[in-house]
Amino acid sequence: MFDxxxxxxxxxxxxxxxxxxxxxxxxxxxxxxxxAEREPLIAxxxxxxxxxxxxxxxxxxxxxxxGEALGPLAxxxxxxxxxxxTAGVKTTSGSAAYRDFIPQEDDISVxxxxxxxxxxxxxxxxxxxxYSGVGHNPLFPAPRNPWHREMTTGGSSAGSGAALxxxxxxxxxxxxxxxxxxxxxxxxxxxxxxxxxGRVPLWxxxxxxxxxxVSSWESLEHIGPMxxxxxxxxxxxxxxxxxDMRDRHSIPCGDINWREAxxxxxxxxxxxxxxxxxxxxxxGEVRDIVxxxxxxxxxxxxxxxxxxxxxxxxxxxxxxxxxxxxxDLSGMRSLxxxxxxxxxxxxxxxxxxxxxxxxxxxxxxxxxxxxxRFMQRxxxxxxxxxxxxxxxxxxxxxxxxxxxxVRSDHWLSFCYPFNFSGQxxxxxxxxxxxxxxxxxxxxxxxHLDDATVLAASAAFERLQPWNAVQPPLFATREKP
Numbered sequence: 001m002f003d004x005x006x007x008x009x010x011x012x013x014x015x016x017x018x019x020x021x022x023x024x025x026x027x028x029x030x031x032x033x034x035x036a037e038r039e040p041l042i043a044x045x046x047x048x049x050x051x052x053x054x055x056x057x058x059x060x061x062x063x064x065x066x067g068e069a070l071g072p073l074a075x076x077x078x079x080x081x082x083x084x085x086t087a088g089v090k091t092t093s094g095s096a097a098y099r100d101f102i103p104q105e106d107d108i109s110v111x112x113x114x115x116x117x118x119x120x121x122x123x124x125x126x127x128x129x130x131y132s133g134v135g136h137n138p139l140f141p142a143p144r145n146p147w148h149r150e151m152t153t154g155g156s157s158a159g160s161g162a163a164l165x166x167x168x169x170x171x172x173x174x175x176x177x178x179x180x181x182x183x184x185x186x187x188x189x190x191x192x193x194x195x196x197x198g199r200v201p202l203w204x205x206x207x208x209x210x211x212x213x214v215s216s217w218e219s220l221e222h223i224g225p226m227x228x229x230x231x232x233x234x235x236x237x238x239x240x241x242x243x244d245m246r247d248r249h250s251i252p253c254g255d256i257n258w259r260e261a262x263x264x265x266x267x268x269x270x271x272x273x274x275x276x277x278x279x280x281x282x283x284g285e286v287r288d289i290v291x292x293x294x295x296x297x298x299x300x301x302x303x304x305x306x307x308x309x310x311x312x313x314x315x316x317x318x319x320x321x322x323x324x325x326x327x328d329l330s331g332m333r334s335l336x337x338x339x340x341x342x343x344x345x346x347x348x349x350x351x352x353x354x355x356x357x358x359x360x361x362x363x364x365x366x367x368x369x370x371x372x373r374f375m376q377r378x379x380x381x382x383x384x385x386x387x388x389x390x391x392x393x394x395x396x397x398x399x400x401x402x403x404x405x406v407r408s409d410h411w412l413s414f415c416y417p418f419n420f421s422g423q424x425x426x427x428x429x430x431x432x433x434x435x436x437x438x439x440x441x442x443x444x445x446x447h448l449d450d451a452t453v454l455a456a457s458a459a460f461e462r463l464q465p466w467n468a469v470q471p472p473l474f475a476t477r478e479k480p
Contacts, residue, residue, distance in 0.1 A: 002030040009467070010076045010170040010232040014117075014136055017075035020064065023076030023189045027118055027222060028057035031077045031476045035176040042151065043163035045084055046140040047090050048122035053077065056119040069393055072116030073239060079172040082123040083130050083156070083214070084223065085204050089120070092439055094128040094137030095215055096339035097141070099413060101211075108201045109173055109223045109240045116239045121169055124159025129213040130175060131342025132325070133183050133412050134396060142393050145187060147437055148472040148480065151390035154187035156180040157324040160226050161188035166474050171236060175205070177221040179318060179385075179415025182427035185226055186385035186440025189429045189466065191457065193233045194224045196448045200240050201247035202471075212331025218327060220419045228467045230428075230458040234258045237450075261451040262458035265365070267302030269456065272378040274309035280413045281401040283388045289439045290384040293460070297382070301459050310374035312417055315367060316409055319416045321360035324352055343396065368421045375446050381457055385427040385440035387411040414442055424450040426457045429466035436472075 005013050005027065009455045016022050024184025032050050060075045080086055083093050085103040092098045106114065117159060128137045135158025136142035144159045146153040147163040153162045155175030161184025167381070174181040176194040197219075204213060225236035238258035243250040273294045276282045297303035324347055333348050340348075375381070388411045393400050397408040409415055418425045423444055430441035441460075445453040 002027070006030060006471070008170070010073065011235060014072060014076050016071055017060070017359045022157065023177040024057035024060035024119065025054065027075055028053050028077065029122060029167065030087065038166050038168060042144045042146055042162045042166050043161040044124055044143050044166065044168060045079065045139040046125040046159065048093065049120055052089065053119045053121050054218050056114070060117055060119070071115060072235060073113060073116030073171070076118050076171060077121050078113060078118045079112055079121055079160050079169050080172050081157050081160050081172070082126045083175055083205060084110060086120070086123065089355060091123065092139055093130070094126050095213060095326050096138050097213065097335040099139060102395065103204070104430060105204065107199060107205050107223070108203050108244050108379060112240045113173065113236075113355065114385055118171065124157070124163055124172065125282055126156045126158055128179060128344055129216060130156040130177060131341070131344055131347070133409065134158065134180065136394055138341060139330045144393065145390050146473055147189060148390065149473070150392060152187060152385070152393050154183035154390065154396070157184050159225060160187060161190060163192040164188060164226055164228055165471055167470065170232060172226040173223060174226045175221055176283055176419065177217040178323070178419050178423060179412055181224045181226055181441070182415055182425060182442060183412065185427040187390045187438060189438030189469070190226060190228050190294040191230055191426065191428055192224065192226045192428045193235055193237070193454070194222045194418070194424065195241065195450050196424045197222060198249045198251035199237070199253055199450060200224065201242070201244035201250035203244065203246035204247070207247060209328070210337060212328040216327040217323065220322065222419070229452060230262045230461050231398040233264050234454055256451050259452040264451060264455035266424050266452070266456050266459050269375065269379040270453070271297055271305045271380045271382055272308040272374070273305055273382045274307065275384065277383065277413060278309050278311060280387050281399055281404040281406050281410065282384060284441050285433045286384050286387065289431040289433070290441045293441050293464070294382045296460070296463055297456070300463060302339045304460065307369060308378070310370050312367060312370060314413070315417065315420075316407065316413070318363040318367070319361045322364060323354050324350070325357045327453070346433045362398065364420045367417055371417065371423065372447065379446065379449070379452055381444040383414045383442045383444070385414060385442040386415060389433050389437040400422060410459060418444055421447070423447055424453045426453050428457050428460055
C-alpha cells in the first residue's frame with residue numbers, strides 16, 4: 001500500500017491522509033525508509049531533515065485527531081531546493097561561504113507549503129548560488145540521474161528533479177532564473193512549471209541584500225513547483241501563488257482558478273512549434289521525440305499547429321550580462337574564493353562595464369518585444385526544453401551537439417528567453433531516447449496566461465501519461 005501511495009500523486013496521498021486511511025506519520029516513516037535505500041544511489045538531498053519530517057507529520061496527525069481542518073497538503077512529503085531559505089534548517093546555496101548558514105525565516109513559498117500541511121524531507125542539492133544548469137557544487141556530491149546514474153540531472157534544481165524521479169516525494173520546490181525548474185524536469189522525466197513573473201513571491205531569496213550570492217537574479221528568478229503530474233503542480237500553485245508585501249514584483253492571482261486550470265479545453269488553440277529556434281544545434285533524437293509530441297496537439301487534441309519561431313537568435317551574452325548585473329558583485333567578491341566554483345570565479349574576475357549592462361537591458365527589451373509581437377498570432381509556443389538528453393556528470397554542457405561545435409551553455413538556449421519576458425513556461429515529459437533517457441518538451445504561454453499552459457500540459461499528460469513509467473533502478477511494481 002505504501003509503495004502505491006508513494007509512487008502516486010500528492011492529491012491522492014493527501015486524500016488518504018484526510019480520510020484517515022493512513023496517518024501522516026506512517027507516510028513519513030515509509031518515505032524515510034525509502035530514502036535510506038535510494039538516497040545513497042542518487043544524492044538528491046544535501047541536508048536531510050528526518051526528525052523535522054516526523055515532527056511535522058505528528059502535528060498533522062494530532063490536528064486530525066482533534067477534528068481540526070487539515071490543509072490541502074497535509075502529510076504530503078516535499079523537498080526544498082537548497083537555494084530556498086528554511087528557518088532553522090541549514091541553507092548552504094551550494095557555497096562554502098554559506099556552509100553553516102541557518103536562516104531565521106522561511107522563504108514565503110516554504111512558509112505557505114508548511115502552513116498547508118506539507119512535511120519537509122530536507123534540502124535538495126543545487127550548484128553554487130544556482131549559477132549553473134547542472135548540479136555539482138563545492139560542498140556536496142552531484143545528484144545522479146535516476147534514469148542513468150552516470151548522467152546529470154540538470155540544474156539548478158538538481159536534487160529536486162532527482163528526488164521526484166526516484167519517488168522520494170511527490171512535490172518539490174525549485175527555482176528558475178534561466179530554466180532551473182524546467183531543465184531538471186526535462187532531464188529527470190518529471191513536470192516543472194515556471195509561472196508568470198510575480199505569481200509566486202520571493203523573500204528572502206533574491207531580495208535580501210544582507211546575503212551576497214543569495215540576493216542575486218531579482219528580475220529573472222521564479223520559484224515554481226516540480227511534480228510528477230500537472231494536477232499536483234496546480235495544487236502547489238493554489239498554495240504558493242499570491243502577492244506578498246515583501247516582494248515588490250509580486251502580483252494578484254485572482255484571475256486564475258489553479259485547481260480547475262488543468263481541466264480547460266484546449267481545442268482550437270493556435271500553437272507555434274519550433275524544433276530549433278532557427279539557430280540551435282539540437283540532438284537528433286530530441287528533435288524527433290519533441291516533433292512527434294508536438295504534432296499530437298494537432299492530430300489528436302484539436303489545436304492548430306504551425307512551424308514558426310520569433311527569430312530571437314543567440315542571446316546568451318545578454319543573459320550572462322543580466323546575471324552579472326543582478327549579482328552583488330562587490331559582496332560576492334568579498335566572499336572566500338578558495339573553494340568557489342570556477343565559473344563563478346571567472347564571472348567575478350571579469351571587468352564588467354556599465355555599457356555592457358545597459359546594452360543587455362536594452363537587448364532584453366528587444367527580446368520581450370519580439371516575443372509579445374510574435375504571440376499576438378499564437379496562444380502557445382512549443383519547443384524542446386533542452387537541446388540534448390542528459391549527458392555525463394560533472395560537465396557544464398556538451399561542446400558538440402548534432403555534429404556542431406557549440407558553447408557549453410548552448411544546450412540551454414530554449415529556456416532563458418522566457419526569464420527575460422517572465423512568461424509562463426512548463427516542461428512536460430515528451431518521451432525517451434533509445435537508451436532510455438528522458439526528453440522534455442517546453443510549453444510557453446502568453447504573458448500571464450498561466451492557465452492555458454497548465455491546460456495544454458494536462459491535455460498532453462492525458463494523451464501520453466508519464467508517471468506510470470519509473471526509472472528501472474527504482475521500479476517497485478509492474479506498471480501498465
